[in-house]
Amino acid sequence: MYAFDYTRPASVADAVAALRSAEDGKLLAGGMTLLATMKQRLAQPSHLIDLRAVPGLSGIARDGATLTIGATTTHAAVADSGEVRAAIPALAHLASQIGDAQVRNCGTIGGSVANDDPTADYPAAVLGLGATVVTDRRRIAADDYFQGLFETALEEDEVITAVSFPVPARAGYAKFPNPASRYAVVGVFVAAVGGAVRVAVTGAGQSGVFRVAAMEQALAASFTPEAIADIAVPAGGLNGDIHASAEYRAHLVGVMARRAVAAAIG
C-alpha cells in the first residue's frame, strides 16, 4: 500500500472540510473494498478520512412506512436487526448474504452504495425499493443516484449519511453468488412498494444496476413467478467474463427474478 495521511473527523462537517482540503481524499468506512483496492495499488488516495468517530452515522430507525439505516451501519447489524427483519425481511436477507462473516462485521451500507460496484448487493435493494440516498446536503432518489460502473450522483465532497427505504408490501431478493467472492454473478431484487412493482438487477449490467420494465409490468398485473416466466432479458449490454457469459447472465436474470418473487410471496 502506498503511504497516505489519515484523519478521523468528529463530525460530518469536518469530514466534508477534510475532503475539500485533501489533494485526493477518500472516505473510509468499513474499508472492505477501499483497503483491498489500495493494497493492490489500484487506488492511491493522498488522505483517508475515517468516518468511524462521527456520531450519528450508525443505526437503524423505523418511522411509520420508512426504514432509515445510517451510513456506517454494518451488514451484520442490518442482517441481525429485528427492526429490519420485521419491516423488510428481504433487506436483512440480502445483508446476510454479503461476503463472509468478517466482511459483514466491517463493511457498511454507505460504503457499498457510495462505491456502486456493479456486482454489489445493496444497489439492487436501493433501486429495487426506490430508496432515497441521504447525504450531508440533499436527498437523492435511487433512480437518479446510480449512473453507471462505480458512477453515482454524489459530488466529490459529498458524504452519504443514511439510506431511507420505503417499507414495501412485499419484497424478495435472490442471487447467484460467485462461489469464491460471494459477489453477485446475478442478483435480482423485486418489490411491491407504493402501489407499483420494481425489479432491479445487479451483477449483470455493463453499466451497473438496472431495472427491468417488462417484468415490472407483468408483476403489477400478477405478482407470481409464472407471470414473468416467458420474459427474456436480452444479453446485449450484459457482462460476459470467465464466470458467466452474457447469455448465461441473461438466463440467470429470469431465474433469479422468479426466485425473488417466490421468496416475496412465500
Added chain:
Amino acid sequence: MTLTVSMTVNGKAVSRDVEPRTLLVHLLREHLGLTGTHVGCDTSQCGACVVHVDGRSVKSCTMLAAQADGASVTTIEGLAAADGTLHPMQEAFRNNHGLQCGFCTPGMVMSAVDLVRTNPDPSEHEVRTWLEGNICRCTGYHNIVKAVLEAARTMRQPAAAE
C-alpha cells in the same frame, strides 16, 4: 506521517507509533510480536488473520491499525485462560484433530468462537456457511466442522463437559 495508536490487546493496554498504512495484522505481528495471527493471502479471502475487535471477528489484514485505535483486540494468544487451560474451541480442535498443517487454525478458531457467540447452537450447515471466509488449503474441513460443533456443545453446557 506517524500516528500513535492505543488499544487493549489480550487484556493488556498497548500503545505504538505507526504509519497510517500499517495494517492491524502487522501491528500485532511485527510491533507486538504476536505471531499467532497469520497472513495467508493478504486479500481478505483466506481468514488466517481473523482476530476479534470489540468482540467481533474481523480480518486483521484488511483493517488499519488506526481503525482499531481505542478498541479491545483479542488474538489467538489471548484465548486460553491465564493458567494455560485451553479455550473450549481450542480443546475441541485438539480432540477432533481439527487441523493438518495448522496455518489456518488460529483464524478458524477465532472465527468459530464468534460463530458460537452469535449462534450458540449452530447446525453443521450453519458452521460450514459461517466458515465461508476461512480457507483450509489442506482441505481439512471435516474435522474442523466436527470440532466447532463439539465446542458449541461444550460452551452451551460447561458443567457437563467436566
